[in-house]
Amino acid sequence: MRISGLFGRLMCVFGRHQRSRGKARETPSGWQSVCIHCGVRMHRGLDRVWHVTRD
Ligand SMILES: [Zn+2]
Numbered sequence: 001m002r003i004s005g006l007f008g009r010l011m012c013v014f015g016r017h018q019r020s021r022g023k024a025r026e027t028p029s030g031w032q033s034v035c036i037h038c039g040v041r042m043h044r045g046l047d048r049v050w051h052v053t054r055d
Pocket residue numbers: 012016017018035036037038039040
């Protein structure tokens with residue numbers, strides 16, 4: 001039983017995704033990564049806070 005995984009998913013439900021360090025990459029428009037739990041795309045804003053990327 002993976003309690004940490006369940007907890008991570010719960011955080012996702014509340015919009016508190018956890019970005020992957022391994023999949024982070026720097027692009028011309030800034031840093032991009034994905035949530036390690038649900039795979040949603042994320043980017044780091046000018047405020048240095050990671051936000052979910054919405055197209
Ligand atoms: Zn997530």
